[in-house]
Structure formats: C-alpha cells, structure tokens
Amino acid sequence: MRIVTLLLALAALGCAAAIALAGPGTQLGWWTWGEGLSLIRKVSAPVELGPVGVPPILAAAVLAGVTGLATLFMSSRGIGLFALVAAAAAAAAMQVPLKMRAAFEANPFIHDVTTDFDNPPPIIAGADEERINPPEYVGDKMVPNSDKTVRQAQAEAFPDLKPKLVNASLDETAELVRIILRDMNMEQLDETLTDDGWLIEAAYTSRWFGFVDDFVVRLTPEGPRTRVDVRSKSRVGGSDLGANAARVRAFFEKLDAAAS
Template identity: 35%
Template sequence: MKTLVSLVSLLAILLVALPGPLYKFGILELGPAFTALRFGVYAGIAALALILIQLIFLRKNISWAAVGVSAILAIVAVGLPMSMMGKAKSVPPIHDISTDLVNPPKFVAIVALRADAPNPVEYAGEETAKQQREAYPELITQKYPQDTEQLFDAAEASINDLGWELVNADKSLGLIEATDTTGWFGFKDDVVVRIRTTGEESYLDIRSKSRVGMSDLGKNAERIHALIDAINSKF
C-alpha cells in the first residue's frame, strides 16, 4: 500500500506540473494539456483516498514521513487546478480587456505576431464590453497632468520594469505595444498603450488581449492594473 500511495501521488503531481512546460515548449497541444490536468486532479483525489485508508486500517505499518510527502503532493495536485477553476468562476469568461470600451486601442505591429493566434486581433465586441463593465468598472481611461512625452517615457519604462517584451514604441503616434508571456503555460498576451492629449491633460488607455483561450482567469485586468500602478509610481 505504501508504494502504491507514493506512486499515485507522484503521478498526480506530474500530471499537474508537467502539462504547462510541455505546452510551453510545443511538445503538447493545449487540449491534451488540460486533459492531463484533469486526470492529475483525479489521481490526487485517489491518492488522498488511499492515504485515508492507510490511516484507518493500516496505521501500525505507516511510514509517517512517506505519508506526509504523499499527502503534500496529492493536496497540491488537487488544490492548484481547483484554485484555477475557482478563479475562472469568479471572473467573466472574456480575454480582451480595455480601459476604453468605445474606441479600444488598436494593435499595429503586433498584428503580424498574432496572425496564427486562435483569438483574432480585432476587439471582441459589445458583449465582452458589457461583461467587463460589470466585473472591472474601475478600468477606465487614465488622466495625467504630465505632458504626453513624459507619460510616454513613464509607460515605456514601466513596461521594461515589468519584464514584458517591447514590440513597438512610436512616440509620434503615442503608441506602445508589448507582449507578456505567462510563466507556467507560456501563454502570450499582447498589450497596446495609447497616449493622447487635449492640451490640458494627457490621456492613457491600455488594452490587453490573450492570444488563446476563452477566459483569461482575470489575468488581462490584473496586467492593466499592474501597468497603471507602475506608471503612477513614476510621478
């Protein structure tokens, strides 16, 4: 039983931990990767059930260190995907977030990079805008007393500070484009920053859009918040 518990818990953590890197490096497609995650949860639950059987019926022969390690692996294997599912239920199933929902900033240089992306470069539309207004009402156009050049420099520096890949920085157009790659699965999400002025104030809009997936688990909104906070810290 001890060996079986160890093997099942090890299988569970591998099924959860490996799909991300395997997808990231092009070894596994996204569908099979998510299937592996699901089976990792099943294996983790099975390992926890076997541990419970050990604790009830085979207590005298238990190796507490081995049981502890197996339990940790199984809990992580179950907990990580379940936390992702919980996050998915708490945010709208959208992947295109913008501070301007009437006239979202448009990608320019990034268009070519998204040529093969499942999610098209065009804005997702009014249904997405409606869900965003309900979920993220605070994400609106940002206003600054600084001139556009100062704001542009702060935005570009903030993107570099955040470690995103700078794709395009056109000060004459007030346009900055960048790509952020997530750590575990290596998902690429694209960001465009638009800076304009009325002569008295400078206006900053940010749009963040995932290349794949229906729901972004709130990542694009978090990314916009992070960039706004980084910019604000420079003034």
C-alpha cells in the same frame, strides 16, 4: 500493506506531476496548451463513485496519507514517510486547479479588455504572431452561455477599467510607460509616434504555460496632461480567468505611483 501504500503514493505523485508538468510540457512542445489544460482536468475533475464525485488527485492524496500513517507505525517507516510526502505533494498541487476554478467562476468568459470600447487601442505589432484569437476587438460578440456582449461583460465585471489622465507631458508619460512595461516583465514589441500621440505595444508571456498576451498602451495629449488608454488581450484561450484585467490594474497602479 507496504505494496498498497507504495502504489497509492506513486498515484498521488503521478497526479501531482501531471499538474506540475502541464505548463512546462506545453512550453517544451510535448503537447498543445489545450492538452496541457486537459491533463489538469483529468486528475482534478470529479469522477463519479456511486452517489458522489471525487477528483482522482484528492482520492490519491487521502488514501496515500491514511495508508502512509498506518505503514509508518506498523511496518515500514521509509515507505510510510514516502507516502506522506506524496500525499502532501498532491495536496499542494491540488490548489492549482482549485484556484483556477475559483478564478473561472469569479470572472466573465472573456479574454480581451480595454479602457476604450468605442476606439480600443489596436494590436498591430502582434497581429501576425502565432495566435488563435484575432487581433481585432470583438466587443459586440456575445459571451458564451451569457446574454451579454464582451464589452457589457467587461463593464459589469471590471467597472474600474477606464482611461486615466496623467499629470505629465506626452513624452514624459511615454518614458514612464516603457519603464513600467520592463518592470512588469513585458517585452516591448514596437512603438509609434503619430500626430495623435504614442502607441506602445508589448507582450506578456506567462511563466507556467507560456501563454502570450498582447498589451497596448495609447497616449493622447490633453492640454498639459496625457490620457492613457490600455488594452490587454490573450492570443489563445476563451477565458483569461481575469488575468488581463488584473494586469491593466497593476499597470495603472504603477503608473499612478510613478507619476505622483
């Protein structure tokens, strides 16, 4: 019983470690980002066992927990406690793919959002950086497994992403934007002042996988006020799980608070 419990505990810990290390391993160059995501899927996707499908990490967590309790009271307190800890670790790690799947199902399969479909802020500074998704806006491209284009999918899913008018001058708004970008842990890449206004470019790097998203803010004077347009695009990946839209919303919330 103790050996079985120990093996099941190690299996549960192994599944938890696979999820926990998927992102850091990508950043360390142990595997590609695609392989890192595949690692998560391998331990969390259901495996058919007769008429039902059970994720390996769920099976390992349940079996480690059950045998751990039995071992705790019947034979070995140490191994039993170890198995219960391993089961708890697997259960905690299992929340990651569950949340990812929920986000995938709740958001359109896009990775580029903008407040201006007709003239989206251009990605210039980040255009030549390592990337798979082109810097150009492809709003007329069809979304995979959908009858909608990218812009139609965004408009339906995120109708609140629109240009914003700020009651501040062009330069005052530009300074607010710089402060907000730093506050949101973005790296400012470049800024350009033209006759039309400011174009401020930044990049956000996710902590877990190290995914990089371009974030561009365009400021245009409209009388005493300033129009703010934003674009956020992932450099890799097909679906951003709603991350770019959430980032634009967070930016506008901070801008509203700073400009009020």
